[in-house]
Amino acid sequence: MTIPDFTDNEFQLVNQILLERYNRIVPLQTVEVELLLNPDDRQPTPCPALYWGEMGAEFIVAKTGDQRFRCQFFYSPSEIFGTGRDVYDNLGDCVITLLRLQADHHGTRSGSLPEGATRQGPAGGDDDENYLPPIVI
Numbered sequence: 001m002t003i004p005d006f007t008d009n010e011f012q013l014v015n016q017i018l019l020e021r022y023n024r025i026v027p028l029q030t031v032e033v034e035l036l037l038n039p040d041d042r043q044p045t046p047c048p049a050l051y052w053g054e055m056g057a058e059f060i061v062a063k064t065g066d067q068r069f070r071c072q073f074f075y076s077p078s079e080i081f082g083t084g085r086d087v088y089d090n091l092g093d094c095v096i097t098l099l100r101l102q103a104d105h106h107g108t109r110s111g112s113l114p115e116g117a118t119r120q121g122p123a124g125g126d127d128d129e130n131y132l133p134p135i136v137i
Contacts, residue, residue, distance in 0.1 A: 069094040
């Protein structure tokens, strides 16, 4: 089974969403990942994916078929997060949901700063300068 690569329109859509989120161009890479597409699969299927890193997190959006996408973000091999949804049929919804979840998680992680520190305060560090509030509709 061969899964088609991301189209130019799909790539541009993700670039536009990232530009709106971060207010700057974010380097977006095309990569290949291997996924078990069905519970009964014994061999993973190579899938095209888009990868970027921001605010200490790394993001993957994989294309698993025509108008079918999976996503996750991670900080390390032991801190991997999904959205709770296995498959999206809309790339925009997939990316926006992933970014919202990571923004909420980032806020939770930032909430554990030492007493007296704020996101923009002196005790923060590099991550504080890049803090973006959670995405709201």
